Amino acid sequence: MNDTLRNTVSVIAGMLFGFGLALSEMINPRRVLGFLDVLGNWDPTLLFVMIGAIPVSSIAYLIVRRSQKPWLAESFQIPHRTDIDRRLVAGAAIFGIGWGIAGYCPGPVIAMFSLQWREPVIFVAAMLLGSLIYRRIQVQD
Amino acid sequence: MTSQDMAFALAGGALIGCAAGILLWFNGRIAGISGILNAALEASAHERSWRMLFLLGLIFGAFTYSLVNPGDFALRTDLGSPVLAVAGFFVGFGTRMGGGCTSGHGVCGISRLSARSMIATVTFIAAGIVTTAIVRHVLGLPT
Numbered sequence: 001m002n003d004t005l006r007n008t009v010s011v012i013a014g015m016l017f018g019f020g021l022a023l024s025e026m027i028n029p030r031r032v033l034g035f036l037d038v039l040g041n042w043d044p045t046l047l048f049v050m051i052g053a054i055p056v057s058s059i060a061y062l063i064v065r066r067s068q069k070p071w072l073a074e075s076f077q078i079p080h081r082t083d084i085d086r087r088l089v090a091g092a093a094i095f096g097i098g099w100g101i102a103g104y105c106p107g108p109v110i111a112m113f114s115l116q117w118r119e120p121v122i123f124v125a126a127m128l129l130g131s132l133i134y135r136r137i138q139v140q141d
Numbered sequence: 142m143t144s145q146d147m148a149f150a151l152a153g154g155a156l157i158g159c160a161a162g163i164l165l166w167f168n169g170r171i172a173g174i175s176g177i178l179n180a181a182l183e184a185s186a187h188e189r190s191w192r193m194l195f196l197l198g199l200i201f202g203a204f205t206y207s208l209v210n211p212g213d214f215a216l217r218t219d220l221g222s223p224v225l226a227v228a229g230f231f232v233g234f235g236t237r238m239g240g241g242c243t244s245g246h247g248v249c250g251i252s253r254l255s256a257r258s259m260i261a262t263v264t265f266i267a268a269g270i271v272t273t274a275i276v277r278h279v280l281g282l283p284t
Contacts (some may be wrong), residue, residue, distance in 0.1 A: 015201055020159075045142055045143055056162060057248055116218050
């Protein structure tokens with residue numbers, strides 16, 4: 001019973017997320033690159049998406065901090081590491097390079113399957129390969 | 142950017158924030174897409190289903206919007222395959238190494254005031270800005 005409810009919540013959350021990405025046009029890599037292209041015709045859309053998203057999810061976190069457990073699960077699975085290591089910074093930098101080349105990050109490129117096949121198929125295949133290779137070599141600090 | 146673009150960006154962002162809040166409240170999970178995707182392919186069957194459903198919902202939600210508002214923007218479909226593959230590889234490798242992407246670090250992490258996520262977000266935006274400058278203005282690639 002709880003599994004069914006949890007899965008239903010997941011679909012609904014995924015749909016809201018995907019609808020939000022499309023509505024805000026973050027699904028469009030040209031919009032994203034417009035934000036990153038500070039030397040060109042700068043497009044602040046991504047900034048407004050963050051301004052829309054962060055207060056809403058912050059409220060959710062504030063409520064969660066006062067509750068013992070989620071409604072449909074045993075515990076909250078929230079990362080609690082606080083150390084800043086080289087892996088975090090190097091990983092984020094490598095991600096940013098890929099993001100700046102094509103304008104896709106994982107959410108929008110998956111949502112892009114709703115509009116076309118060619119770009120997301122190639123990108124996601126390469127993305128999974130990159131992730132798999134990192135897991136195999138597991139760069140140590 | 143028009144004032145309608147700005148309104149849609151704020152509203153779309155609010156929906157993304159709602160999605161993250163719902164997943165956390167009900168299921169106790171972070172809406173980090175790179176982590177959900179990796180675990181969807183590697184976790185046990187029991188842990189796989191909600192992730193697969195979330196990702197299918199992501200596609201279906203975007204599809205629903207395209208029905209409501211078709212032809213909203215000029216869709217890029219012709220970026221060269223080698224360029225897409227290199228970019229995808231970096232995104233997959235980097236998000237695995239750095240433990241998150243725009244959603245996990247940029248939205249969820251910043252919302253809970255995680256120092257790691259704030260550092261990651263500043264880093265990937267800075268790297269993205271430098272890369273876009275090189276790709277578009279030095280190499281002259283039409284991305």
